[in-house]
Amino acid sequence: MKAFSYLSAPDVATAVRAIADRPNAKFIGGGTNLVDLMREEIERPDTVIDITRLPLTEVEELPGGGVRIGALVRNSHLAANRLIRTRYPMLSQALLSGASGQLRNMATVGGNLLQRTRCLYFYDDAAACNKREPGSGCEAVGGFTRSHAVLGTSAACIATHPSDMCVALAALDATVVAESVRGERRIPISEFHLLPGERPDIETTLTADELITAVELPDVPVAATSRYRKVRDRASYAFALVSVAAALEVTGGTVSAVRLAMGGVAAKPWRAREAERLLLGGPADVESFRRAAATELAPAVAQPGNAFKIELAQRVIVATLAQLLAEGSAA
Amino acid sequence: MTQTQTQESPALPRAGRNVGKPIDRVDGKAKTTGAARFSAEYPYPGLAHAALVHATVGRGRIAGIDVTAAAAVPGVLTVITHLNAPPMKPPPPVSLLNLESLASATTVNYLNTDEVHWHGQPVGVVVAATLDAAVEAAALVRVSYEELPARVDFAAAEGRAKPQKGNALQPGESRKGDAEAALAAAPVSVDLRYTTPPHNHNALEPHATTAAWDGDRLTVHEGAQNIAWVRGHLAHKFGVPAQNVRVISPYVGGAFGGKTMIWPGTILAVLAARVTGRPVRLALTREGVYRTVGGRTPSIQRVALGANEDGRLTSLIHTSITRVGAVGGGPEQVTSQSRHLYDAENIFVQQNLVKLDLLSNTVMRAPGESIGTYALETAVDELASKLGMDPIELRMRNEPERNPLDGKRFAHRMLREAYARGAERFGWADRTPEPGSMRDGRWLIGMGVASAYHPSWQFAANVTVRLSADGTVVVRCGFHEMGMGGATAHAQITADALGVPFEAVRVEYGDSDLPTGPGAGGSGQTASVAASLLTACDKLKRSVLALARRSSGSPLRGVRPSGVEARDGGLYQAGAAGRGEAYAAILARAGRTSVEAQVGSETRMGALAGQVRFMSKLMLDRRRWVKAACGAQFCEVRVDPDTGEVRVSRWVGVFDVGTVINAKTAASQLRGGIVMGIGMALSEATLVDPRHGRIMNPSLAEYHVPVHADIPPIDVSWLNEPDPTMPLGLIGVGEVSITGAAAAIANAVHHATGRRVRDLPITLDALM
């Protein structure tokens, strides 16, 4: 790992000033992704600014029914939070299905938003990668693509976003709150992560000098009946091949509210808006779940190694909605 | 032969006080309190750290190396490349007459050549005062290459495979009758193709070497499966006498075959210490292990079976293709079990090889049989389906009385009993044969069986046993502890052989200053040490008895050795009320502080004679017997009908492994093999990019070994019937349980889903 200078910020104002003053500086929270990438010599910051002492560790109810989550709340603490467990169970489940107990104790909410891809060719500094070295090419194309994206890809990049938490946040219409020397900015989660296009190295709309201070969840009553289903290559401690965050409310046999998002299929958590539109107001049955899932995946483009994801994603959507339907009718 | 036999197998187990018992490991406290120290954890004053620079082409010549940026990193002591490395001797040519020559993992003389033979070959080593500086500088070394075409695509090389040349230990091909003709004529037959991917050992301790020179004497801390090979190889490479090299290896953080050969990191750590004049530690990163330590070869296999309507096999064909590296590696005995498991009228087995520009393949837990049983035992299940016959019944109909190929006797074979007991413990009778017929809620349930088979081995071992006047015993033997619990097992054996309490025995191991032990391989270490240990204990008892017999005050005066037994901390005339006395009393009267017995010689000639003796006994033994461990694997899987996710939910394994020395550690080893077999079946694969030969998943995040959540309770048991041709009747337990495991899962998956998956690993996409 390259030598770097370290400073610890006591408050938000100091932190954002520090990063504005220093080129090639990075904030460090839990470090679970950044330290790994620094050890791999993929991230080589000159300065790391420790933000773990900032007072951003609270989970608070907002007037109007939403919840504000401090950016430094640890993944494990957020997952165990009563408010989250009862009102947004899909978020608890998403967090709990990510990484391991140890890593969840270290990883922060803000850091989880900024996780970088697990593409094998991004991690290998001998491989061409437009994300790591813009313009060098994409060696994943034609290589091992089992974990890669089927939606929103570009010729420049086919990597996926690895986060589980973000899939739930996408389904919940969360807002990312960021602070810089220019003041506060509120970014809807749908506008936070970027598809690769020509510049896969630019992964979010957060600017280099902005600090994530919080994530806000609106009041989403349907989320009380929600689930996160993650499918992977072993039973635990692996990244998703496909995951689905779903919430469903059925009134008189008709879908009266629905939220749906997918992980493991794109460079960003994929909100399945087309499927939601089809489902809402329609019959709550497996046939319509199937149609909605098929429509959402219709634009998918497969690589030789990941064609199964297109079918798998549809099956997981249908299975998860069907389970919510069964649980809803049982209740 | 009878003479040798009795000497080497002094007694089949009497009901020993200790042998067979589930005794806690003697190193348990050290391992659970953090006191156990692994190779990268030895402090040395002035210790420097080394990091490797890996080639980024599959084959070529180094055109230029720029170390300017690397050398400028603060703390860097030196950057060693082929431009400035001192010469080392090339590895010795491989010969079965010099077993130590097998230690060379590759033929490359690292950093003494500008040639690159595989993607990841070390082309430089950076030595620095801190690990971080070494790693950072290694990333800054700029190497340019003159690239040469490299053959790296195993699947594409299939057509170029050549039959493997056989050797004394491993025939490449065998036949009985005309198997192809019998297959064509068989009323019922299957002819199937299976593939398995490359695997890596992934011992949790990455390879690490701490090396310190003192003049021309060298001390090396190294997690090794064969410290004698490490010592001999380093002595050869650096031109010093073997006795100048000491290899210390008391704890090995897992190995599974990966620490058998001498890989580049070991040599380059020693080189770095030589160049800098400082003690050097080279602890490989996980990626470094993948790039410089070989793994299991991939395979393409054909299994064809022909049978009569009653299930009697008329033809068995098993052929394989595996790979070796252009610079090293060896054939895998993929068809090994197919020579012994079924009584087919006609048999043809053949192993083929392709040579690729990749890192040498190497041994990994049950090399050959682990992947060979997958293909054979899945094919047998497929034949059973076709015959509409229970797969256990089909196996029992073809269970041979003698070795099918040549009629040799089995030293020991209780596969029938293993199946009978396993079926009962598992509840096989509750299985409904129709695929997809069993469910639990939404889960599809499948049950599968397969046979396990692994040949048993025994190697030369030098041992000394010293009995002190205080009644304590020290056993010294340079064997290896990677988790098998050897020290505990040998303390149990010694305690029973000498009639002393288990606690009175201390076992020293893992140090090349000790009498030369066997390598830890072929599941043969325990049997090998036990044979010499029992002989040494016999010699020791005779020496002690001789002291007593000469003494007028001893109740053993004049007593013949055959009439004496060791018990209660001394020697007593046979029979319950037999007179005798404690060792302490005998030694005290004779004025001795200790008595020692030795088996094997450490002199050059003695070692050579030992090796010749070992080889001739091995050959004689093999001419006479087929010796092996076997077993019956039963598993239950659950398959999610929506996603194809497979979860192993139950396991029963019953093994025929002769006498079990320690019920606790043997159970752990047997379970461990099954766990690795579950990984092999469902998730493990090393991804070698066919475009350039680079391994693309060199990490535990992307190479999926089983985690806690993947592993159900595993019920293992053994028949505990001694093998009369083995010391104490014991057969090794380290490898047999990985064999058959993947097939049992594949067969269970078929039972659950009706799908046959013939390419490992069985990932969910194959079942959707």
Add this chain to the structure above:
Amino acid sequence: MRRLHTVLADGERINSCLALAVQYADREITTIEGVGDADRMHPLQAAFVRNDGFQCGYCTSGQICSALGMLAEHDAGAPSAVTEHLAATSIELSDAEIRERMSGNLCRCGAYNGIVEAIKEGAR
């Protein structure tokens, strides 16, 4: 010395290999040596020996520290990915719960059964 270790920071389990030491300067770090030594073994350490919850021993320090952190998390009511009723206030520590919660600690020797048994015994 970069063993892939789990250690406890103020009683919470973390991966030392991904931690920048300076970030944890004001937290109390407990390693396996702080859990108990040969003369004063922690009951969980003794349970690992009795149940043979290891073979080579390399991952053992991490398994034990992780198990201690895991048991504390469970005591505090934290759910896991296999907890069926997230809203429940008390969660039974079933084998499935232990296995899921311990899945961040790999054991290539495959001593998983023994580890689970040791944890159940040590938790009593």
